[in-house]
Amino acid sequence: MDKPARPPHNRALTHSLPSRMSDRIASILTSASEIILGKPDVLKLSLSCLLAQGHLLIEDVPGVGKTTLAQTLAHLLGLQYRRIQFTSDLLPADIGGVSVFDKDSGQFRFQPGPVFCQVLLADEINRASPKTQSALLEAMEEGQVTSDGETRKLPQPFFVIATQNPLDQIGTFALPESQLDRFLMRLSLGYPSHQAEKELLLGQSRRELLLQQGNVLSDGDVLDLQSQVGGITASPALIDYILALVNASRSHARVALGLSPRSGLALKRAAQAWALIDGRKAVVPEDVQAVFPHVAGHRLQLNSGDDSGVATLIKELLADVAIP
Template identity: 50%
Template sequence: MSSPAEAVPRVAHDVERLCQNIGIAIQGKPDVVRQTVICLLAEGHLLLEDVPGTGKTSLARALASSISLSWHRIQFTPDLLPSDVTGVSIYNQASGRFEFKKGPVFANIVLADEINRASPKTQSALLEVMEEGTLSTDGEVYAMARPFMVVATQNPIDMEGTYVLPEAQLDRFLMKVTVGYPTNDAEAEILRTQKSGSTATSLQPVLSTADVGHMIGVVRRIEVAPALERYIVAISAATRSMSELRLGVSPRGSLALLRAARACAATAGRPYVVPEDVKAMAPVVLAHRVILQPDAELQGRTGTELIARAVQSVAVPRAVSA
């Protein structure tokens, strides 16, 4: 097995190919596209939030179309049942036994479209598969395919017909990313290229399952110095003492930031993590894991703003050694 130093340049090259291919369908959002790819390589799940029509679903479909992976789309609605997501046991008269029919969650990439339009009971059907990569039902345990990634989209919670995602559900997502409106030039390009229909479904795969598996293996071996591990812990700890926060970042959040920083380093062509990787990933990895005090919300504070303050309050390691 090659060392990370030898394998990382190939990972960075493949990431560029993947980002460019997704960029054919998602114009003017290179940072969002790269964050999506980083989330995949960190073996995490992605929550995309924004108003309707900004390309959330197209981004998820473009990612799935750009890789030779199996993928399923689930449209979350108020009447969706947990069994519609995970699967259901059906009695087979010929064999005289119940047989489990797998639901759409059994795929490499699962697009959970408008996840916050379903009831909390249905949302909770994803908790085990997102955290453990397995599904337990009728005394049996079924493993998810590898790699496995849930890409969920949601509309802002102040829009009609939406539910607030439970804290436990939010914590399962490695990243929460806001897509945002494109620039005028990018929107004009969208009109030019997609006037006959979305290009996300017509993309050709540029990477195989084996390619993605290799890239994930390299990311797992990216070096993280003890000083940087303490730096990550210090950032998380800083959020736990903020008066504006009712709930700070948990140890799971620290682990998530570590994984994302590793993937960020690999996409930049480095076999080791630097403080800039941690700073770059902190807002999208940690902001959705904190809960603000009611008075802080009334004052217009945001999780992203408070995470940025926590990062600024922690001294950056001067010497980073393994």
């Protein structure tokens, strides 16, 4: 009945994006995976988090490449990158900037802080005092910084990658749930595989490698892609699936605090970005399944109060909830 000639593994199932843009997204991921070895999923999730206009929380031990990941994304997307190392004596002004008196002009002049950038790596965010944390979180939420009664817009796009060290217990201030909610996704890089680590040790410095590659996109392209995310179709049938997942989390016996409606919105948006990266115009349940563990993980609270069961619970939810 049909010509059997068509290639069977075409992932672009529906109408494709303008091929130029989809090629370029693919080439970002390819280039990035030459630098961050063996972590294609993390790269794709980070990119979808950025495109969904969310912020990313990375929970991992030091030395697995968090900084490299942030630099790589910023460089390939043509975005301006800054980094703040959070310490317990860091003050809000150290992030947002401060007005200093200029002797020449005899006036106060605003000295913008490191937050005025496009990709901000907030390293070890849980070492700073809650006051400082909330200054950053305000910037994330509002896209602006208020200092001396004056509100200043941050550059667009603005993407925060915050890290926290899960093993740290002394001298840290854990982020409260309401602030964890500000992060669209929580990821963990984990140790590289044997093969990837061998390649890493044999190869060049990652930073040098990165400099050899050019920018693939500009900040204008990123804004354009971000605006396309909202246009990816999420059909009523798909929304039913998201609702089924959210409701299952609320009524699960081991869950103390289920997913909020805001989590549902985050899930939808992340899945739209994921579908965009995959070159689809519509979200399919697989997209939701791909982002669900990372969107829901830090938003669920178990009865036991212990975080270790969350991953198992999410697996159970994904396996048990039927696609309507």
